[in-house]
Amino acid sequence: MAIEDRRITALLERLEKKLPEADRPLLKKLVELSGNDPETLLGMLQELAQYDYEHTPVDTETFLLHKDFLGLGGDRGQLYPGLIDILVEVFEGDYEEVYLDGAIGWGKSTLAECAVARMLYELSCLKNPQMFYGLDPSDTIAVLNVSVNKTQAKKVVYHRLKERIKASPYFREVFPFDPQVTSELRFPKNISAMPTAASEGGTIGYTVYGAVMDEVNFMDVVESSAQARGQKFDQAEYVHTLLKRRIKSRFVDQGGLLIAVSSSKYPDSFTERKRKEFEVRLEEWKRGLGPKPKVFFKRNTQWGPKPEHKFPKERFYLFLGNTAARPFITMKREDVEDYLKESPELVLEVPMNFWDDFKQNLHGSIRDIAGYPTLSIVPFMPEMDKIMDAIERGRQRGKVHPFSVDETTLQDGAFFDTDLCKFDRRKTYYAHVDLALRGDAAGLAIGHVEGWKKIPRRNPETGEMIFERQPIIEIDLMLRIKAPKGGEIRVSDVRGLLLQLRQYGCNLAKVTYDQFQSAESIQTLERYGIESEVLSVDRDMEAYNAMKEAAIEDRLILYDYRPFVEEVARLEKVEGANRGKGKVDHPPKGSKDVTDAVAGVCYHCTLEEAPVVLGPSLGDFMDTPVKTPEDWQNPAAGLELTVDRRDRRKPGQRRRTVDDLMFPDDDEDPWAYAEKVYPIGFA
Numbered sequence: 001m002a003i004e005d006r007r008i009t010a011l012l013e014r015l016e017k018k019l020p021e022a023d024r025p026l027l028k029k030l031v032e033l034s035g036n037d038p039e040t041l042l043g044m045l046q047e048l049a050q051y052d053y054e055h056t057p058v059d060t061e062t063f064l065l066h067k068d069f070l071g072l073g074g075d076r077g078q079l080y081p082g083l084i085d086i087l088v089e090v091f092e093g094d095y096e097e098v099y100l101d102g103a104i105g106w107g108k109s110t111l112a113e114c115a116v117a118r119m120l121y122e123l124s125c126l127k128n129p130q131m132f133y134g135l136d137p138s139d140t141i142a143v144l145n146v147s148v149n150k151t152q153a154k155k156v157v158y159h160r161l162k163e164r165i166k167a168s169p170y171f172r173e174v175f176p177f178d179p180q181v182t183s184e185l186r187f188p189k190n191i192s193a194m195p196t197a198a199s200e201g202g203t204i205g206y207t208v209y210g211a212v213m214d215e216v217n218f219m220d221v222v223e224s225s226a227q228a229r230g231q232k233f234d235q236a237e238y239v240h241t242l243l244k245r246r247i248k249s250r251f252v253d254q255g256g257l258l259i260a261v262s263s264s265k266y267p268d269s270f271t272e273r274k275r276k277e278f279e280v281r282l283e284e285w286k287r288g289l290g291p292k293p294k295v296f297f298k299r300n301t302q303w304g305p306k307p308e309h310k311f312p313k314e315r316f317y318l319f320l321g322n323t324a325a326r327p328f329i330t331m332k333r334e335d336v337e338d339y340l341k342e343s344p345e346l347v348l349e350v351p352m353n354f355w356d357d358f359k360q361n362l363h364g365s366i367r368d369i370a371g372y373p374t375l376s377i378v379p380f381m382p383e384m385d386k387i388m389d390a391i392e393r394g395r396q397r398g399k400v401h402p403f404s405v406d407e408t409t410l411q412d413g414a415f416f417d418t419d420l421c422k423f424d425r426r427k428t429y430y431a432h433v434d435l436a437l438r439g440d441a442a443g444l445a446i447g448h449v450e451g452w453k454k455i456p457r458r459n460p461e462t463g464e465m466i467f468e469r470q471p472i473i474e475i476d477l478m479l480r481i482k483a484p485k486g487g488e489i490r491v492s493d494v495r496g497l498l499l500q501l502r503q504y505g506c507n508l509a510k511v512t513y514d515q516f517q518s519a520e521s522i523q524t525l526e527r528y529g530i531e532s533e534v535l536s537v538d539r540d541m542e543a544y545n546a547m548k549e550a551a552i553e554d555r556l557i558l559y560d561y562r563p564f565v566e567e568v569a570r571l572e573k574v575e576g577a578n579r580g581k582g583k584v585d586h587p588p589k590g591s592k593d594v595t596d597a598v599a600g601v602c603y604h605c606t607l608e609e610a611p612v613v614l615g616p617s618l619g620d621f622m623d624t625p626v627k628t629p630e631d632w633q634n635p636a637a638g639l640e641l642t643v644d645r646r647d648r649r650k651p652g653q654r655r656r657t658v659d660d661l662m663f664p665d666d667d668e669d670p671w672a673y674a675e676k677v678y679p680i681g682f683a
Contacts, residue, residue, distance in 0.1 A: 008038060008041060008042055008045065009094055011042070013253065013254060030044050030045065038092075052126060052127060052132050053125055053126060053127060054124075054125060054126065055124070055125045055174070057122060057125045059092065060088045060091045060092055060118060061088050063118060063121060064079060064084060064087060064114060064118075065079070065084075067169070068168075068169050068170055069168055070117060070164060070168055071167065071168065072114070079110070079114070080106075080107050080110075080305040080307070081306075081307060082106075082107075082300070082304055082305025082306065083107050083110060083114070083305050086100065086298055087114055087115065087118070089296065090115075090259070090296050091115075093296065094294055095294050095295065095296045096253070096255075096257065096294040096295070097244070097257070097260075097295045097296070098258070098259040098260065098295075099259075099260050099271050099274050099278075099295070099297050099298075100259065100261045100297075100298050100300065101261070101262050101264050101271040101298075101300070101371070102263070102298075102299045102300035102301060103263065103264070103300060103301050103302035103304075103368055103370060103371035104302065104368045104369075105302050106304065106305050106371070107300075107305055108214070109214075111261065112145060112212045112214055112259070113161045115212055115259055116145060116161055116193055116210075116212055117168075119143045119209060119210040119256040119257070120143055120171075120175075120187065120191065120193060121170070123141060123143075123189070123209060124175040124189070124191070126189075128189070129141055129190075129191065130189075130190065133250065133251055133254065139190065139207045140190050140191070140192055140206055141189075141191050141192070141206075141207050141209050142191075142192050142194050142206040142209065143191075143193050143194070143208075143209055143210050143256065144193075144194050144195075144196055144206075144208055144210075144211040144212070144243070145161075145193070145194070145196070145211070145212050146196050146197070146211055146212070146213045146214065147195070147196075147197065147198065147213075147214040148215050148218055148219055148220075149197050149198075149199075150195065153195035153196055153214070154195040161185065161193065162177075165177065165185070175187055175188060176188075177193075194206070198213075198220070198235050198236070198239050199235070207250050208243060208250070208255075209247070209250075209251065209255050209256045210247065210255060210256020210257050210258065210259075211243050211247075211256075211258055211259070212261060213236070213239065213240060213243070213259065213260045214261055214262070215261070215262045215263065216236040216240070216260045217262040217263065217264065217265040217266075217269040217270050218262065218263075218265065219234075219235040219236040219239070219270070220235040236260075236270040237270065240258070240260065240270075243258055244258055263367075263368070263371075264367055264372055264373040265367070266373050266374070266570075267373045272373055278295045281295070299371055299372070300371055301348070301350075301370055301371045302354075302370075302371065303351050303354075304371075311351035311353060312351055312352050312353055314351075315349040315351060315352060316329055316330065316331050316349075316350055316358075317331070317332075317333060317335065317336045317348070317349060317350070318347065318350050318358065318370060319335075319339055319347055320346045320347070320348065320366060320370070321366075322343070322346065326384075327362055327363070327366060328362075329350075329359070348370055350370065354369055357369055380571040380572055380573045381548060381551070381568055381569070383551070384568075386551040386552050386556075387556075387558070389551075390551055390554075390556040390557060391558045391559060391560055391565075393556075393557045393558075394475075394557050394559040394560075395559065395560065397557065399421075399557070399559035400420055400559055400560070401420075401478075401559060401561050402416060402417050402418075402420040402476070402477060403416055404416075404417055406561070406562065407441070407480045407481070407482050408481055408482070409481065409482055409483065409487075410481055410490065410493035410494065410497060411487075411490070411493065412484070416477075416497070416500070416501065416504070418504055421476055421477065423501070423504055423505035423507070424505070425505045425507055426507075427448045427449075427450075428448060428507055428509040428608070429447065429448045429506050429507055429508050430447060430448065430510050430511075430512075431446045431498060431508055431510070431511045431512070431601065432444075432511075432513075432537075432596070432597045432598075432600025432603075432604070433494055433512070433513045433514070433518075433521075433597065434513075434537075434593045434596040435489070435491065435494070435513055435514055435518060441481055441483075441591065441593050442480070442482075442489050442593055443479070443481070443592075443593030443594040443595070443596055443597035443598075444479045444494065444497070445475060445477065445479075445594065445598045445601045446475070446476050446477040446501065446506065446601065447474055447475040447476055447601040447602070448473075448476065448605070449471040449472065449474075450471075450472045450473070450557065451471075451472040452469045452470065452472060452610050452611075453471075453472055453553070453554075453555055454468070454469060455467065455468050455470045455553055455555075469610040470550075470606070471606060471608060471610070472556075472557065473550050473556050473557065473601070473605045475557065475558050475601060476506075477501075478558075478561045478563070478564050478594050478597065478598060479594075480563045480593060480594050481494065491518075491520065491521055492521075494521070495521045498511060498530075499525075502528075502530075508530050510530070510531045510532070510533075510604055511525050511530055511531070511532045512532065512533055512534065512535035512600055512604070513532070513535070514534070514535070514536055514537070515534050522534070535600055535603070537596050537599050537600050538584075540583070541583065541584065542603060543600055544595075544599045546599065546602040546603045547598060547599045547602040547603075550605075550606075561594070563594050564594045564595060564598065567591060567594055568595050571584050571585070571595060572585055584599075
């Protein structure tokens with residue numbers, strides 16, 4: 001019989017250790033006599049181990065709903081059906097780690113309280129928990145609630161949990177806490193429920209039986225931390241690992257649960273990373289390469305755990321979106337029919353009373369109501385198809401990454417390939433450098449104005465349509481520069497690269513740096529006759545708006561460079577305290593070094609004055625077109641043609657997506673243009 005009940009497996013392991021070797025076959029006999037009924041087997045095992053138990057534990061559902069315990073099935077409050085199912089599954093299944101994420105308002109706090117109460121109850125049923133687990137008699141066995149700060153942790157444990165336990169006849173009469181202690185809930189048998197902040201590592205020094213980590217996706221991620229020796233410090237990962245080791249070291253496989261609960265945030269947040277790790281471990285187990293992971297995952301929508309009668313029967317469809325298509329909502333099933341066939345997990349049926357929420361704030365509602373992470377809280381560039389169009393324009397011009405590697409330390413022998421990028425000495429080039437020494441990488445971008453385009457604008461005062469001449473901006477080089485292992489980025493190497501490119505015909509009119517250790521470079525470049533100054537793209541939105549407007553108005557020309565695509569897809573707009581003020585930022589564990597550099601170049605290009613070109617009649621302004629292959633489009637086939645670095649036209653088989661850049665197949669070199677027939681166009 002396959003045993004999946006955590007209570008049974010724990011008892012079997014305990015009895016196997018305590019019984020004499022000659023009597024251990026009796027346990028197998030008990031399993032057979034139980035007739036494959038878990039409750040019957042549990043009763044037999046508990047009777048056999050009666051010398052360890054003062055009270056026979058009731059099952060999880062009885063504990064939650066019966067009036068003698070938490071009483072959440074009656075007049076002491078109602079428990080959502082979905083929460084009951086989760087708690088029964090995690091406490092009676094064979095699990096050690098539990099991850100619960102998703103929307104806001106689905107009952108995370110209630111679940112945390114009930115989980116802590118259940119672990120306290122399991123300990124209370126033992127005659128002597130310390131002796132049962134082979135601990136020192138003086139050890140305090142703790143069940144922790146870990147939150148982002150001490151105030152929130154105390155709110156869950158000492159206030160809400162305290163009130164629930166005070167209302168329970170069992171905890172009031174059989175296992176009461178000491179009302180004189182206000183810092184924790186202290187029970188008989190040297191057992192405590194303790195609130196603690198994630199930053200308080202010392203509390204984890206207790207003998208931890210189990211823990212609930214609240215809002216793990218919102219714990220600190222420090223880019224350059226002294227605690228992590230200058231590297232990124234992920235507080236949730238650090239605390240979770242400490243707790244898991246602490247539980248294992250004292251209780252082996254017989255402790256309580258380590259439960260991580262949080263609202264969804266980003267695709268690379270803590271719970272999302274753990275979900276991916278679990279999928280890898282599960283696949284290894286299926287292939288016989290490791291043990292079955294004792295891990296439980298559940299994503300909750302705001303409506304999922306609640307009773308169906310609380311919501312209207314009428315539903316609308318939500319397409320969650322991917323890197324190839326934007327999310328949207330619709331009342332018509334035919335609008336999502338193709339997605340239901342190809343990726344049904346990306347389509348949700350949502351109760352109609354959430355329609356207005358999704359209509360007003362689609363991205364926020366996907367995260368807060370549907371419970372799915374978004375690339376950014378408020379995406380700065382929701383029109384990612386415009387970025388892909390800019391890359392396609394570059395590929396049609398034969399543009400490729402002109403450096404020998406995607407990322408370089410500038411100390412690794414990587415080089416600029418002059419065969420892949422020819423500078424025009426008649427043009428003016430601009431460069432922006434986002435510097436760093438440790439932690440984050442540095443970003444470098446170089447670009448120029450390739451032409452001019454008339455952009456229609458409506459006069460806000462008269463309502464008349466007018467035209468502005470705006471620059472067509474071509475980015476010639478994007479480069480991420482990383483510190484070598486155990487070393488630093490040499491600022492002089494970055495400056496040397498710029499001067500080297502000048503020798504290759506790059507007529508640098510201006511080079512700007514952010515404020516980090518740039519004074520020496522600015523002075524040196526000035527001596528070479530290159531205008532140099534400080535430009536902080538974080539000061540306001542001007543630089544990033546220049547890049548965004550150029551992309552939206554089809555005035556931007558890029559090339560395939562995955563570090564840039566990864567960054568720009570995750571950029572988020574952070575509103576400032578004053579209306580209209582704000583900045584562009586990256587999510588935790590993200591970066592924006594290359595996008596900062598590109599935005600800086602776009603800003604300089606927008607400041608360039610348009611040349612006056614007189615027309616044949618009355619001197620009207622004329623557009624200066626971008627010089628590209630004459631037949632970008634093949635009207636007969638209805639497809640765009642692509643050229644590779646050798647100007648060979650390539651008919652495409654399908655439209656390319658952001659996924660093709662960010663997540664190429666393992667056996668595919670995404671930069672091998674000359675060797676592969678690439679699909680064309682972008683979704």
